[in-house]
Amino acid sequence: MTKSRKRAAPASSRESAVGQGRRIPCEKCPLRALPVLRKFTPEEVEFVSNLKSGELNVEAGTNILLQGTNSAHLYTVLAGWAFRYKMLADGRRQILNFALPSDFLGLQGAVANEMQHSIEALTDMTLCIFPRERLWELYTHYPSLSYDVTWIAARSEQYLDESLVNIGRRGAMERMAYLLLHMYVRAEKLGLAKGSAVQFPFTQQHVADTLGMSLVHANKTLKRLTASKTMRWKDRTFELLDRDGLLAIAGYEMPPEHVRPFI
Amino acid sequence: MTKSRKRAAPASSRESAVGQGRRIPCEKCPLRALPVLRKFTPEEVEFVSNLKSGELNVEAGTNILLQGTNSAHLYTVLAGWAFRYKMLADGRRQILNFALPSDFLGLQGAVANEMQHSIEALTDMTLCIFPRERLWELYTHYPSLSYDVTWIAARSEQYLDESLVNIGRRGAMERMAYLLLHMYVRAEKLGLAKGSAVQFPFTQQHVADTLGMSLVHANKTLKRLTASKTMRWKDRTFELLDRDGLLAIAGYEMPPEHVRPFI
């Protein structure tokens, strides 16, 4: 054993001060207009709207879902960022993925019974709540939506495949370049970019835990990457300066990203 | 860049000498009796049987699915072992997962359009073929089966999560112990174990590519692991000698494995 990242105390994860917001009807959901998201029929939207049991506001640092428990809910991210992670007994942490607006959370728990991972809010967030036991209704009433759920699961599998190659077979610079570019592109697609800059709410520690390296090494890798002048990342603001240059360092062809469902 | 595993020539992957076997009706499928697999209703079985368009026999080394192409089929493994992998441009390889009898292959391609990974047969295999374009029928006619497909996708996500923690945050011994135990358990559940021994059809190179390490290091790690007397692996035969001991080295709680669907 070696591999860095022990933290004795659960430094983040404050007490989960949550709140119930008022309900925006799905018909007026601001996300639904995004061009990357598949158009729903009015019936589909109405069904989903009816499935939605409420909204949840959580503060940054809150654990939305917890490894080892079974959640009664599924969530859609309306606003804010989160990350999915697993902890080992001795405190090592691996971040599996980040969640952005329009992402769907908790399916594994709905299907398994017990969560095998945790999810923590990176920023203040707004989530749509769907009761887990009504997922079955969706399957019996709306094949199109069931297909979407499968689609979503298959796509996260793709992301994970990418991460596995990334961590298993590539050096620190390649990994880092790939991750930053990946997160930039995702944010950009959601209209979160201003010019070529995005507000990244995560820290170097999060990046290190995503890429399976130590904080110190992540820091030094970022320095080297900055020296390449393909990007800049200071005070939570990420700027993409040379997309092709960064892509070249990542040594990668980005897989095609399609229009996707949003439940 | 570093991170091992370049191979100039595609050493394995012979020419895909395949063959069409005769058709076993799903009602008589030998796998369906396995206690780990969920019981299907007669209607479900009949529907699946009708969906099945044929059987495929492939030799060890054949590429069943290829990164960058779009396959017209979905497969269920009836017999034999395979592995899912991705290659980088310079020849580095990352194995993502292994496929055993009862596993479902090709969903990502069905849902995306273009495969983002390849699958290669480790042994001679028999596969059930399902035409991809009829997947939609399944969604419209059988919510229960659609739910199963989602279930399967969510479960592979869980496997990938595990692998990510494994590669990202654990040392060579831990990784190795975990992988071997994991593969043993999977094989055992399918009735492939004799006493406490299983025939593993993969080589040390495959293990190395799964764990994101070099062949040499995998070999040395295996030596050290053998010295612990918790297992033995010689001439393709793996023997589990001390389950708890190996589990302790893996430093892990195995997640609960449930009864699962088999399409």
Next chain:
DNA sequence: CGACTTGTTGATGTACATCAAGGTACGTGG
């Protein structure tokens, strides 16, 4: 103000990769 979070940097150690060589078992065609 201290306590804490985040970033930064240098010194040192080690887990890993790379290189190189050889060893066994299997096949092939002469």
Next chain:
DNA sequence: CCACGTACCTTGATGTACATCAACAAGTCG
């Protein structure tokens, strides 16, 4: 039969990408 190739495993010597340890700087917060 042997010579030859090839697939797989093994082992030692050497190099390096990473982790660990330690310290400090800047910003924020109660």
